[in-house]
Amino acid sequence: MPTFNITLENTSPMIRYSKNWKAGTSGDSSADLYSESTFTLCQAQGDSLLFEYYGTAVTVFGAHRSNHGIYQVTLDNGQAFIGNGSGPDAFMQNLYTGNATLGPHTVSITNQQDTFFDVDYITFQTSVGQDGEDLIVNTFQDNHPTFVYTPDSSWSNSTDHLSWLSGSTAHSTSDPSAIATFTFEFLGSHKTGDAIALYGPVGPSGGQFSVTVDNNSPSSYNANQQFFKPREILYYAGNLGNGTHTLRIQISSANLQTLVIDYADVYTTASLGGSFLVDKASSSSSNASPASSSAPDPSIMVSQQSKSSTGLIAGLVVTSALALLATLGCMYLVWRLRRENKNSNPVLPFRPPTTSSAIPYTSFVGSSSIVTQYNVPPSAATGTTGHSYHASHNVPSSSGGASSAVSSTRAVVPSTSGYMPQGKRHVTNLSSGQVTESRRDSEAYPPQYTEGL
Template sequence: MGRWTDDGSFLAVVSVIIAFFSCLFVYGFLTRIPWTSRYSNNGTSTLTSTYGASATLTFNGTGVWIYGAMRSNHGPYNVTLDGELYQDNGYYSGDIFQQVLFSAVGLDGSTPHTVSIINSPTDPIQQLLDVDYIVYQMEIPDNEQEVNLQDTASNFLYSTSGWTTSPANLSSYNGTTGQVTCSFVVRYSLVVNAGVLAGSQVELYGVVGPSNGAFMVQLDGGLSTTLNASRTRSSPQTVLYQANGLNPGNHTMRITNAPFSGQSLSLDYAVIGQSR
């Protein structure tokens, strides 16, 4: 599935699945994360009963789908996509999981889109909103493949101090290797070399949990983005940062730990697009 461009190249369409506990989401008053086997990703979901509670994601893609549960104690919710408002209802007489709560296709894949889902209950008996994960589709060059880079790869440039290669629960890391720092000033860089690793996308994976905190990401010297890896339950191999639609060439991603009080930044591996 994909399309041909005017210059004769082919863009393939791929689907990206992001759990709602990922750092990519900006939350407003979402209250807790329940764990049950009927949810995706080993049983993860984000639940709220607060009016106006929201989750927001910015992405580059051509389509987006939000998944969650529908139950008898769920009620109305709103979704905004690039400022346009949509209204729906999560009520169902039984309990059904991993349902499409919102979808949109035919989006411009060359520009960022922002989607938010907002709890908007009108009845105290039906006031819950339960979100599980989001899927968006993006276009990548057909001659590009995804390559995993372990944290020990030469592309990773660490500061000279402040890191440990023996984090807790190391066996849960991809390739059983990881890097953890608690220092505010420690930085980490990932460089994608032109011609060798000339990709249009990059994903950084690590751990989210109660011992993790805020960190800043700067891509290609641009403005820094602040994200938060603090969650009530620990989850390894989680997307910490993602960028796509990049031009082939050199890209540098700089990560800075910015803890509130002794919190750590736990890095695992990166996934990049590589020319075949």
């Protein structure tokens, strides 16, 4: 069967304190280290609290501090547990854990010394339905039709800190004759709910009230606290079984204190005939318009808890992790590709051309070609004339970004100067029109003169 935990803060009316208990204040420098920055404490031997619940395991949380002492805990009149809260400061500590079979239980705690003892919060484990089922939790706002307030004139829709409450709505009263009833009937063919939790605020103006389930005896509680806190569990009941149930709430204070109702949670399963409240819209009258039959009721909230939700969360976590790894991998590949491209296309330093008065040249730049003419004086010793060689260069054209083959002609012209530039002494394969230069061709040498030797 679905198992879940209920947590009661120290200010919940479900925890009944003896008269000497008081709320911890901000004057304690460690107040913020408690859950929700609140705690309830006592200081006298014999101060006690009582807590009743329907479930199995129960755990009491509080603080270990140097000014705390010995306390005693009893579960269902069983063997007493003796604990010691003295020690270095440590907060939200497990002061006691008890285990029992599913059913109604009572926990009592008593301070054994004239030292401090405080309570932070209490959790207990409970369950509904059968094994393997999903837990269905339906939330009813105070303005849902399943809540009936009588007389209507005794109830108000305004209260202190209304925006702090669920849906910013609430019903409040100070009239002891005023009664609120809540019936677990949210579908015409499904009237069920195995457990219920009633929520409302507590504070300085909170009053005493009683709760009756079906035809059982009423139970009394107190919503009066030193500080205001919204959304506290005013009442919880379990093991109600299949069928229709009615909760009856009535304030019992007569000194202008108030009772405020915020919302109620109903816990059920499919085996109990329970279903989700969103089905209410689809089960509307056939005379209703499509818009009205499909619109959800704003006073209803639905949640589902099941073991399968753990697998879903794990799947989402794994998927998110894989997506993150894939993104990082892509970023790394792009970075590496850019780095390789940068390394494969190094930017070479500019090397100015070597000029010499012995090798004049002129350049002609046309619209689609570049022609460069070189006049190189021949060697007087060889006496050769009329020799020439041709080299072909690919020069980009001015249209479309295409390239065209442009021929540059270098003519060897006789000269009377009688010298040959040494940088051209290694030119070969002139007859085939190909030019092959050795590494030394790129070096500049001063001209060597032969005249007068």
